[in-house]
Amino acid sequence: MTSVLDTPRARKTGRDPRRRLVVIGNGMAGARTVEEILARGGADQFSITMFGDEPYGNYNRIMLSHVLSGEESDADIFLNSLPWYRDNGIDLHAGVRVERIDRFTKHVFSSDGRVTPYDTLIIATGSRSHMPPMDGLHTPAGSVKPGVFGFRTIDDTRKMVAHAKEDHHRRAVVIGGGLLGLEAAYGLRSHGIEVEVIHSGGHLMSAQMGPDGGAVLRRSVEALGIGVHTGSRTTAVLGTDRVTGVRLRDKPDISCDMVVVAAGIRPNVDLAVLSGLPVERAIVVDDQLRVQDEDDIYAVGECVQHRGEVYGLVAPLWEQAVVLANHVTGADTSAAYLGSRTATKLKVAGVEVASMGLHGPELDTDEHIVFSEPSRGVFKSIVVRDNKMVGATLLGDSRKVAYLTQAFDRGLPLPEERLSLMFDLGTPGDDVGVAELDDDAQVCNCNGVSKKALAGAVRGGCTTVAGAMDATRAGKGCGSCKLLVQQVVEWAAGGAVEEDPAASYYVPGIPLDKPALMAEIRKRGLRSVSQVFQALGPGSAEDAKSKMGLASLLKMMLADQYIDERDARFINDRVHANIQRDGTFSVVPQMKGGVTSVQQLRRIADVAEKHKVPLIKLTGGQRIDLLGIRKEDLPQVWADLDMPSGYAYGKSFRTVKTCVGQDFCRYGTGDSTKLGIDIESRFQGLESPAKLKLAVSGCPRNCAESLVKDVGVVAVEGGRWEIYVGGAAGAHIRKGDLLATVDSPEEVQVLTGRFMQYYRERANWLERTYAFVPRVGIEHLRAVIVEDAEGRAAGLDAAMQASVDGYVDPWRERDDPLTPGQFRTSLPLTVLPQVPVR
Amino acid sequence: MSGMMSGMGSVRSHNLGPADQIPPGEGRAFAVNGKQVAVFRLRDGSLRAVSAVCPHRGGPLADGTIDQQVVICPLHQHAFDLLSGCSTTGTEPLATYRVSLDGEQNLVLETGAV
Ligand code: SRM
Ligand SMILES: Cc1cc2nc3c(=O)[nH]c(=O)nc-3n(C[C@H](O)[C@H](O)[C@H](O)COP(=O)(O)OP(=O)(O)OC[C@H]3O[C@@H](n4cnc5c(N)ncnc54)[C@H](O)[C@@H]3O)c2cc1C
Ligand code: SF4
Ligand code: FES
Numbered sequence: 005m006t007s008v009l010d011t012p013r014a015r016k017t018g019r020d021p022r023r024r025l026v027v028i029g030n031g032m033a034g035a036r037t038v039e040e041i042l043a044r045g046g047a048d049q050f051s052i053t054m055f056g057d058e059p060y061g062n063y064n065r066i067m068l069s070h071v072l073s074g075e076e077s078d079a080d081i082f083l084n085s086l087p088w089y090r091d092n093g094i095d096l097h098a099g100v101r102v103e104r105i106d107r108f109t110k111h112v113f114s115s116d117g118r119v120t121p122y123d124t125l126i127i128a129t130g131s132r133s134h135m136p137p138m139d140g141l142h143t144p145a146g147s148v149k150p151g152v153f154g155f156r157t158i159d160d161t162r163k164m165v166a167h168a169k170e171d172h173h174r175r176a177v178v179i180g181g182g183l184l185g186l187e188a189a190y191g192l193r194s195h196g197i198e199v200e201v202i203h204s205g206g207h208l209m210s211a212q213m214g215p216d217g218g219a220v221l222r223r224s225v226e227a228l229g230i231g232v233h234t235g236s237r238t239t240a241v242l243g244t245d246r247v248t249g250v251r252l253r254d255k256p257d258i259s260c261d262m263v264v265v266a267a268g269i270r271p272n273v274d275l276a277v278l279s280g281l282p283v284e285r286a287i288v289v290d291d292q293l294r295v296q297d298e299d300d301i302y303a304v305g306e307c308v309q310h311r312g313e314v315y316g317l318v319a320p321l322w323e324q325a326v327v328l329a330n331h332v333t334g335a336d337t338s339a340a341y342l343g344s345r346t347a348t349k350l351k352v353a354g355v356e357v358a359s360m361g362l363h364g365p366e367l368d369t370d371e372h373i374v375f376s377e378p379s380r381g382v383f384k385s386i387v388v389r390d391n392k393m394v395g396a397t398l399l400g401d402s403r404k405v406a407y408l409t410q411a412f413d414r415g416l417p418l419p420e421e422r423l424s425l426m427f428d429l430g431t432p433g434d435d436v437g438v439a440e441l442d443d444d445a446q447v448c449n450c451n452g453v454s455k456k457a458l459a460g461a462v463r464g465g466c467t468t469v470a471g472a473m474d475a476t477r478a479g480k481g482c483g484s485c486k487l488l489v490q491q492v493v494e495w496a497a498g499g500a501v502e503e504d505p506a507a508s509y510y511v512p513g514i515p516l517d518k519p520a521l522m523a524e525i526r527k528r529g530l531r532s533v534s535q536v537f538q539a540l541g542p543g544s545a546e547d548a549k550s551k552m553g554l555a556s557l558l559k560m561m562l563a564d565q566y567i568d569e570r571d572a573r574f575i576n577d578r579v580h581a582n583i584q585r586d587g588t589f590s591v592v593p594q595m596k597g598g599v600t601s602v603q604q605l606r607r608i609a610d611v612a613e614k615h616k617v618p619l620i621k622l623t624g625g626q627r628i629d630l631l632g633i634r635k636e637d638l639p640q641v642w643a644d645l646d647m648p649s650g651y652a653y654g655k656s657f658r659t660v661k662t663c664v665g666q667d668f669c670r671y672g673t674g675d676s677t678k679l680g681i682d683i684e685s686r687f688q689g690l691e692s693p694a695k696l697k698l699a700v701s702g703c704p705r706n707c708a709e710s711l712v713k714d715v716g717v718v719a720v721e722g723g724r725w726e727i728y729v730g731g732a733a734g735a736h737i738r739k740g741d742l743l744a745t746v747d748s749p750e751e752v753q754v755l756t757g758r759f760m761q762y763y764r765e766r767a768n769w770l771e772r773t774y775a776f777v778p779r780v781g782i783e784h785l786r787a788v789i790v791e792d793a794e795g796r797a798a799g800l801d802a803a804m805q806a807s808v809d810g811y812v813d814p815w816r817e818r819d820d821p822l823t824p825g826q827f828r829t830s831l832p833l834t835v836l837p838q839v840p841v842r
Numbered sequence: 843m844s845g846m847m848s849g850m851g852s853v854r855s856h857n858l859g860p861a862d863q864i865p866p867g868e869g870r871a872f873a874v875n876g877k878q879v880a881v882f883r884l885r886d887g888s889l890r891a892v893s894a895v896c897p898h899r900g901g902p903l904a905d906g907t908i909d910q911q912v913v914i915c916p917l918h919q920h921a922f923d924l925l926s927g928c929s930t931t932g933t934e935p936l937a938t939y940r941v942s943l944d945g946e947q948n949l950v951l952e953t954g955a956v
Contacts, residue, residue, distance in 0.1 A: 513909075534867075534885060546885065546909035548921070571867025571885070575905040575916045578868075583916050587902040823865040830880070830902035831894065832873040 022051045025332070026112055026122035028102045028275070030056025032065055033305025033321040034128030035084050036452065040329035042092060049333060050124070052094045055114055058157060059099030061085045066318060066450055068161045069184075069351045072191030074735065078158055105279035107301065124332055127287060127295070127303040129272035131316065132156055136179075136267045139240035139251075151247030151262045155188050156269070164188075164264065168195040173261040175200070177250050179238050181208040183350055185266035189230045190352040192264070196737065200231035200258055202238050202250070204267075212348055212359035213385075213397040216376060220383040220399050224355045227381070269316055271307045286314045291340040293328040304328050311343055320344035322452030347409050347449070349402075355381070356402040360412045362387045362395030370394070373422050384426045391418055393425070406488035414445065438491045447492055448485045453478035458489065459496035469493050510769055511554055513547025514540050518768060522561060532567035533558065552577075553769035556655055556691045560764050563810040570823050576653035579827060580814040581638055584631065586838040587831045589638060591630040592652035593645050594688065597662040597680035597700075598626030604647065611644045618841040623652065625659040625697065632837035636827050639818035648813040649689070655770070657690040657760070658697045661709065665702030665719070672702035674719025679749045680708075683717075683756060689811050693767040696760060711739050714773040715756050720745070725752045729759055729785065730777025738774040741782040744790045758789050758797060761804040858949040861889070869913065871904035875953055880904040881941055882913065882924060890924040891941040891951055897934035 025041070027034050038052060046052070056062075062084040070076040089096040101115040105125065112120050133154030135141055143149050153164050167173060174197060178189045181203025189199045203210070207218025208225060222232050233255065241263055242249040249259035271286035281295055282288045286309035288296040293308070295301045305321045306314070315321070323344055330339035347360035364387060365372040371388040380400060386408070387395035393411045398404065404426060411418065411425075418425060443456040453476045466472040472493045473479045479489045510518040514536065521540070530536050533554045537546045555572040576582055581589035595604065608628055612620050618632035627650055633641055642649075651658055662680030666672035680700040690696070699708040700717040710716030712733035718726045724745050731740030744755055762785070767776040777785065787793040789800075821827060829836070856874050861883065864870045869882040871894040878894035880903045892913065894903050901917035908914070912921045912930060920931045927936035940952040 548907045548909040548912055548914050551907055551909075569867065570865060571908070574907060578905075583902075583905065585899070585917065587900075587905070823868065824863050825865075825870050828870060830869075830871045830904035831878060831900075832871050833876070833878050834895075834900075 020051055022049055023123040024121060025050035025052045025124045025126070026120055027052065027054045027126045027128060028105075028112065029128035029130055029272075029305070029307070030054050030058070030062055030096065030098065031128060031130045031305065032062065032083075032318055033130065033325060034126065035062035036322060037126060037128065037304050037325040037328050038094065039084075040325045041333055044329055044333040044335040046329070046333050047093060052092075053120055053122075054089070054094055054096045055100050055102045055112070056096065056098050057101045058159070060158065061088060061096075061098070063158060064451070065156075066351075068155070068158065069187035069191060071158070071161050072155075072164060072188065073194040073353070074165075074191075075353070078162065081158075102275060103278075105275065105281075105301075107279060107281070107298065110300070123300065125301045126328070126332075127276060127281075127301065127307060128305045129275060129307045131269035131271050131306040133160075133265055134268040134270045135265055136238075138238055140243070141241055141265075143245065149241060149243065149247055150245070151243070152241060153262065153264045155184055155264055155266050164192070164262070165195070167262055168192055168197050174198055175258075175260040176262045176264060177202060177238075177258055177260045178264045178266055179250075180266035180268065181205065181232065181234065182211055182266065182268070183209065183348055185264075186225060186230075186355075187351055188264045188266050189225075190228060190355075192262075193228055193230055194737070196733075197262075198229075198231075200233065200260070201225070202236050202252065202258075203232070203234045204237045206235050208232065208234065209350070209357065209359070212357075212363070213399075214363040216374070217359075217363070217383045217385060217397045217399055220376065220378050220381060221355070221357060223378060224381040224400065225352075228352075228354065269306070271309075271314060273307060276303075276307075285309050291327075291342065292331050293324055293341060294331070302328055302332065310341065313343060315344065315346065317346050317348065317449075318452070319346060319446065319449035322446065322449070325452075345413055347412060349405070356398070356400055356405075358396070358398045358402055358405045358409070360396050360409065361393070363397060364395075371422070373426065375426055386422070386425055388418060388422070392416075393418060403487070406485055406491070409485070410441065410445070410488065414441070416440075438488075438495045441492075447488050448476075448478035450485075451477040455492055458492045462493055462496035467493075467497050510557070511547070511550035513537070513542075513545070513550035514554070515542060516540065518557075518766070522557070522765075525558070525561065531558070531562060531565060532569050533572035534569055535567075552655075553693075556693065556769070559691050560807065563806050570826075578823075579635060579638055580649055580653065580817070581633065582653040584837075584839060586632075586836060587829075587834070588632045588634055588837040588839065590652065591633050591638070591641055591645070592623060592625075592627055592650040593647035594650040594684075595627035595647075596684040597660055597677055599662070599677060599681060600628075607645060607647070611641060614644060615641055616841075618837050618839055625650075625652065626661050627652075627659065632839045632841070634829065634836050636829050638827050639821070642815040642818045649815045651689050654689075654691065655694050656692055656696070657687045658695055660684040661697075661699040661713070663701050663707035665700075669702055671705060672719070673721055674702050674723065674725060675749075676700040676702035676708065676717075676719055679717065679725075679752060682749065683753060686753060686808055687757065687760065689814070690760070690764075690807055692760065692764045694770050694772045696763075696773070698756070709733065712737065713740065715759060716740050717752055717756070723747065725749065727752060727755055727759075730773045730782070732772060732774035736772075736774055738778075741777055741785075743782065743786060754801065755789060757804040757808075758800045759785065761800040761807075762789060762796075765800075765803075852954040853952055854954050856951045856953065857944070858951055861943055861947050861949050864949075867908065869904040869906065869908065871902065872951070874951055877953065879939055879951060880906075880913075881949060881951065882908050884908065884910055884924075886910065889941045889943070889949065891939035892922065892924060892927055893937040893939075896920060897929075897936065903936070 064081045067081040071078045102112050104113045133156045176192045176197045176199050178185045178201045181201045189201050192199050207215045208221050237253040238250050240251040251257050273283045276287045277283050287303045289308045293302045304324045327339045327341040330336035350357035373386045375384040382400035385397045392415045396408050441455050445455045461472045461475040466475045469490045479486045508517045510521050538544050551572040552574045559566050617630045621629045623629045660680040660683050662677045665676035696714045698715045699710040699713040701708040701710045702719050710718045712731040716728040726745045727743045728740030729743045732738045864883040867885045869880045872879050880894035882890045896915040898920050901915040905916045906913040914921045920933045922936050927938040944950050
């Protein structure tokens, strides 16, 4: 507090006639309120200064759950980036904390020593993670013990991800089995960490649902491999200088490498208390969001208490921001905030949970409708009072969520047949509901998008659901409103929306699903991608996003009858290498089954030396990658290598990982190396809807990780082989399903080929087997592939054989480029490579 | 390959050589006057020219996938309208250039003030 940079006196002499608006807190409420103020012409009335404790622009905090699980990148969740503030003339002090408000002289004092005057002040300081009292949370020096995390900010999330990725970190304990705790647990699980959730309540999400729903939820959560301890309290964090475990009140200690505390939030009110503002559970505001008994100070978001309520969700703060903006700008001085009804949704992939209002009946006259099917993880409970819905809990089936949320929010009258609240009996109520919704009704609660805004986007030309979603951000938060978004878009377009391309089409630019598309291609004898667009594209129009998928499909269907148009391929498939961040490419020669030889190694070494390859790396697929090769050098590199392509770039059959197996390993029960090499020799280069990665292990110790491969083979005692399909361990983790156990390597090859052909014919574009197998079901696959119940086996085998016979090593194109300038540089003035040289 | 130069005022024309060095539906990059330009030959034969470097993170746009309207950058799939240069996916726009064919089927690119 040393310098007074901007005093009230300076203002009198200064030229800016506008009032000074200062906003403390640059989170979801603070930034949204400023947006609303700007939308009401606020820039003419106010010079705006914002303080934010976090050193960034404003981001979508609720997406942190997706960042933790890896479903979103942290760069993609920013709502207002730093340039946005500059472009809107806002003076943002990012990374600066406000420490005190002098409400008499109207100044705020911040951590950088600055003293800033205001005419109007808005407090939007949000909440922080609550650390319940327990021993060992802190080091003796007083800082939070390394390995203990809250879950509130982007920095928390980044640190958790970094910690979870350190390879000696294997186990985590999450304290708190509410929404945030379960999202944290799921996120960590996605990094392969073993997670235990400790919850003091009697059942999970006890604030949002009753015990019956909680029991069903527990099964679904446990099915994700997450341990659950309910009715259990953590009394201490163990470990001296870093976390080694936790102590529970009534159960044995749990050892772990990290602890995430998700045991509730507390409003950030220290600043208000210190400055003499009225604080009970949070800062007390009236229906105008004005701080009680203050003329020029407002508060908004999670730091406020309104009519006794403190909210912990975004939907209320969108409504508050509108009311507040109406008042400070004078746009609508009669605007009043009367409180919000809140609904929550769990953002854990595969576990659908939505909850709103009451968990169960409270009055004798309340109706309670319950449906429970624990084996499928489905539970639904609806509470009705005076023909209005006053509460609902929905697990495992979210089809009715959008409708019910609106019925709850708006107090819509309910259909007499209550069953139709839970199941689609062709509810007539849906369409009527959309038309009747107020213009201001919020459709997407996460991003605060109203019916009016969505309808506006549709009239502005976004006549597809995906287009309107992109334009408004509706449906891009928790996703629970997607159905309603679709209905609103359809309504706004007055039936002019064709079906949403993204939904069932094989590729976005051709309005047909895969079976229909394949049938049309066959019927019309189409042989190239441009012929398909000509014949089947709306207005015969090409679509860049669809080209690659069509090229793959045609090649699979037509083998050597396919007319190969190179522009339909992605760059990787035009030059048979993987494009890198600087526009150079990587070269991965085939190394079947991960087995190499002195000659191969010597040749690779010579090539790397001759071409000054920046990085030589062993890949996760058991071969050698030469990275940072210039496009124009690719043909020469291949010629010098004189090895076939390893296909590390395509949507195609990639590798077969193997373990050493029987010949050397003292446990081996089958020759996994030979079988792996044979499989790779047979199916090399095969194009498919998405990548195919295989493995063969010589015994159930599974050193080649066969259980997490698209097709994984394991030798078992007695000379038999197990075949697993649909496994994954990349962006998603899934253990493969056992397709069959067979007696010989030959049978393995037949069933592997048959499965892959069926997948090639049936899977959607870019649908990996980890999605395809559960979609069609392993029983169905067994019936078709192993038992030949549909009599299709011979056909599949023949189609696969034709593809195998059609194999040509693409690196032969080195001698005879297929198109002019196929290997010409695309960044003529950039000196490549720019990747670091090791 | 900055080609021959002619023209008046501040608009300059550059002969980039024969059009058939660009296969139909693809793009190729040229260095023109110290600038990197990606020229595309659409499947209907028409030509488009935009700056060759993606404003997102420097991706090589001549390696992109195109249709009649847009080019999609190969690195992170941002898309750009080939005529206006505007991004349809919310990133910065591209510079655009006029490009045409001369009597010998050579590509002629215009740079400078328009
Ligand atoms: C080179 C390699 C990393 C390494 O240095 O080891 C690699 C590199 C890339 N992987 Fe991978 N993956 C590599 C093994 C893996 C593995 C492990 C494996 O194959 O055993 C996995 C998990 C297994 C799986 O796929 O189920 C893996 C899961 C992914 C994924 C997530 C796929 C998914 O749906 O879960 C992607 C993204 C995608 O496909 O969209 C990806 C994408 C990529 C891309 C192609 C990124 C891209 O889209 O351009 C990377 C290219 C880098 C480059 O500049 O060349 N990579 N990637 C590995 C090549 C193996 C090989 O010899 O062929
Ligand atoms: C992981 C996670 C998932 C969530 N999921 C959902 C969900 O699915 N649905 C939902 O509705 N809600 C969800 N929420 C809650 C939602 O994010 C909050 O309701 C919302 O962010 C509240 O906004 P706010 O502006 O009041 O507070 P915040 O967004 O926390 O913003 C407050 C800002 O003020 C800053 N600040 C505090 N004190 C000071 C000071 N003295 N000086 C300067 N700056 C200060 C803070 O650093 C912070 O940046 C989730 C929250 C988390 C953490
Ligand atoms: S190689 Fe794979 S894991 Fe590594 S950065 Fe690239 S895509 Fe991500
Ligand atoms: S560099 Fe072009 S999209 Fe990222």
